[in-house]
Amino acid sequence: MLVITTIALFLTLMIGIPIAFCLALASLVALLLIGDVPLHLIPQRMFTGMDSFPIMAVPFFILAGDLMNSAGITHRILRLSTALVGHIRGGLAHVNIVASMFFAGISGSAVADAAALGSILIPAMEEDGYDTTFSAAVVASAAVIGPIIPPSIPVVIYAIAGSVSVGGLFLTGVVPGILIGLGLMVVAYMISRQKNYGTKRPFVSWHELLSSFTGAIIPLLMPLIILGGILSGIFTPTEAASVAVAYAFIIGFFVLRTLKFKDLPGIFYRSMVTTATILIVMACANIFAWLLGTEMVPQKIAAAITSFTTNPYMLLLLINLLLLVVGCFMEGLAAIILLVPILVPVAVQAGIDPLHFGMIVVMNLMIGLITPPVGLCLFVSCSLAKVDLMKLVRVNTPFLLVEIVMLMVVTYFPQIVLFIPRLFGY
Structure with a gap:
């Protein structure tokens, strides 16, 4: 039964059916093969x-x-980023990366970051003499930081699937996100120097730096409010998210006054579509996860892995390789829902901290956003820059490699990840 279900899953994936329906159809095949399980189990497990x-x-x-x-907070963040790093060789590439780090604390979505920043920065970089494909590569690779620095939607999903603290897991992403950003800046600097991109510009004045920081402080306060409220125990992560909505509403309508009531239907529609996409994946994945549980697949996989090696370093290497491959073919949220219940017990049994392991999983699957054939950020950048996908993949390779290097650093030096959570008692 399990073999046929797996074949059904991969066949539906290969012909291009959305991942949620692939999981549902594969689960239906399994239930029909079992025979004595009522089909009303499907809507029940979805709920x-x-x-x-x-x-x-x-x-x-x-x-x-x-x-x-x-x-309209994008322009404020770009202005601050330009003031901070615009004077370095390859200035606009660095602006893109730093803006993605700031933007991560607001959207928590890599695709949203790539779309928002890429639509502005790719034309600006082209006008400044940067190669279009290089510009698209910077946008795609920097957007990966979005779900790593808190708040983060994939982290919330992992926390639910792995039964770990959302607040603690949020804190594990701060240092890895900064490390990835710095690594990308080093690569961007080296390529810009080699290709003579973005000639060096003068430092901005202290007055301009202060002015740009003042303009950006309003959006940058949102992640501090979210984390501060969660860590101080004032509200739960769910309540923190609702506070974030209230804050964004007040800022948009009464402080910046850039939002109008006529904008709300479009905003609500986009949010509902994105939410529905995530929830339908979670619902269908829960059916598949139930089937895996009834067949004791997690226990069998755990036994197979631990029979191969009990060395935690080797185990982490194998898990990293598995997740990097999975990230190439499966959307990150679906992979988290399916794999976390299987892999977390293996990691805990090997003595790996659940918070540390959570960040390893999230980083792996977010790197999948810039690896073909399912790399969503690559497709967003291709669409914005109108460049060939395979050419973008080649140009993006140095950025991908540095992100994998940072993943290995985070994997084998857990104190880097756990330093901040430990300060707050996690």
Whole structure:
């Protein structure tokens, strides 16, 4: 039964059916093969897959990000980023990376970051003499930082699937996100120097730096409010997400005054579509996860891995290789829902901290956003820059490699990840 179900899953994936329906169809095949299981189990398991209070944080974070984006905060973040790093060789490439780091604290979505920043920066980089494909590569690779630096939608999903603290897992992403950003800046600097991109510009004045920081402080306060509220115990992660929506609404309508009530239907529509996409994947994945559980697949995989090696370093290497391959073919959220219940017990048994392991999983699957054939950020950048996908993949390779190097650093030096959570008692 399990073999036929797996074949059904891969066949539906190969012919291009969306991942949620692939999982549902494969689960239906399994239930028909079992025979004595009522089919009303499918809607029942779909409902239980979404029936969780922490999941309510997902639509709220999505709506908060959409409200802030529609309020025009992108230009404020770009102005601050330009003031900070625009004078370095390859200035606009560095602006893109730093802006993605700031933007990560607002949207929590790599695809949203790539679309928002790429639509502005790719034309600007072209006008400044940068190669179009290089510009698209910077946008795609920098957008990966979005779901790593808190708040993050994939982290919320992992916390639910792995039964770990959302606040603690948020804190694990701060240092890895900064490390990836710095690594990307080093690569961008080396390529810009070699290709003579972005000639060096003068430093901005202290007055301009202060002015740009003042303009950006309003959107940058949102992640501090979210994390501060969660860590101080004032509100739960779900309540924090609703506070983020209220903050974004007040800022957009009454402080910046860039939002109008006529904008709300479009914002609500985009948020509902994104939320529905995530929730249908979670619902269908829950059916598949139930089937895996009844067949004791997690226990069998755990036994197979531990029989091969009990060395935690070797185990982490194998898991990293598995997740990097999975990220090439499966959307990150679906992979988290399916694999976390299987891999977390293996990691815990090997003595790996669940928070550390959570960041390893998230980083692996977010790197999948810039690896073909399912790399969503690559497709967004291709669409914005109108460049060939395979050419973009080649140009993006140095950025991909540095992200994998940072993944290895985070994997084998857990104190880097756990330093900040430990300060807050996690």
